[in-house]
Amino acid sequence: IWPKISILLPCYNEAETVEETINFLSRLSYPDFEIIAVNDGSRDHTGKLLIELAQKNEKLRVIDCHENKGKANALHMAAIAASAEYLLCIDSDALLDDMAPYYMIRHFLVRGERVGAVTGNPRIRNRDTLLAKLQLVEYASIIGSIKRTQRVMGKVMTVSGVIVAFRKRALMEVGLWDRDMITEDIAVSWKLEKRFWDIRYEPRALCWMLVPETLKGMFRQRLRWAQGGQEVILKH
Numbered sequence: 001i002w003p004k005i006s007i008l009l010p011c012y013n014e015a016e017t018v019e020e021t022i023n024f025l026s027r028l029s030y031p032d033f034e035i036i037a038v039n040d041g042s043r044d045h046t047g048k049l050l051i052e053l054a055q056k057n058e059k060l061r062v063i064d065c066h067e068n069k070g071k072a073n074a075l076h077m078a079a080i081a082a083s084a085e086y087l088l089c090i091d092s093d094a095l096l097d098d099m100a101p102y103y104m105i106r107h108f109l110v111r112g113e114r115v116g117a118v119t120g121n122p123r124i125r126n127r128d129t130l131l132a133k134l135q136l137v138e139y140a141s142i143i144g145s146i147k148r149t150q151r152v153m154g155k156v157m158t159v160s161g162v163i164v165a166f167r168k169r170a171l172m173e174v175g176l177w178d179r180d181m182i183t184e185d186i187a188v189s190w191k192l193e194k195r196f197w198d199i200r201y202e203p204r205a206l207c208w209m210l211v212p213e214t215l216k217g218m219f220r221q222r223l224r225w226a227q228g229g230q231e232v233i234l235k236h
Contacts, residue, residue: 003109004032005101005165006082008089010074012040015049017093017210026057030101035060036078037092041068071161072177072184079168079176088165090207095125096163097206104165104205116170116197117189119147119156120163120205147201156199161185163207170197181235183228190236 007025011018018037025035037060039047050062063077079087086105090096104118150156161184171177174191181187192199211218 002031002102002105003086004034004084005030005086005088005105006078006084007033007035007096008075008078008082008087009035009037009092010040010071010078010089011037011042011046011050011092012068012071012074013042013044013046014092015042015044015046018046019049019053021090021092021094021096022053022057022060024095026059027098028096028101029098033059033088033101034083036063036081037061038063038074038078039065040071040074041065070179070184072179072181075184076176076179079166079171082168085168086165087168087171089161089163091162091209093210094122094162095208097208100163100205100207101165103202107200107202108165108167111198111200114196114198115200116167116192116195117159117199118165118202118205119159119199120165120207121201121203122160122162122207122209124211125208147203150201155193156201157189157193158186159189159199162209163205167197170195173197178235181228181231182224183232186228186232187235190232194236 022035037050039050047064051064054060054062063081075089086108088101100120104120107118108115147156170192174195177184178187189199
């Protein structure tokens, strides 16, 4: 029997993509799940759109925040509101593969009580530009190889913020996500590792995401990753 899962969906200015993401989620074959979407003070009509979608989708619950407090805060509220022990977090512009929840939750059920998180395998769906195609190679080979190597060594150093599942008890033990960290996924990974929770990598758990298609957008993304990594190193 597959346990209930709560799918957490933080949203900030995602009016163009969030409806497609929620429609994909609502059609999952997984037997028992809920979707908790958090509008993190969006400046567009994301909040209004989420409320309209919730009226048509009985699996969807919405937390509508009128002030932007960041992704970590949105996940924080969604986790507390969640009714399930297993939390599956994805980005609001990503499309989750139908089999991904099964592959990820299986780790918690089979690998033991010390599994605190299972990170999935993000894949790129916008492949029109040369920059996007270069990132396609990066995600499919380099990042995947790093995760596989870390898993063999016994320490996955970073979960993927695009697709990751958590045991709620593990998150509560480490104090959930850090609201003062720019990269909440790196920070929560290190907190779990320091408390001896096991983090696993599941390459079959696919999630199709959008990547920056301009040099400016990619520079901002990588600058954020670098800054977040330095913050976590200094803290821990």
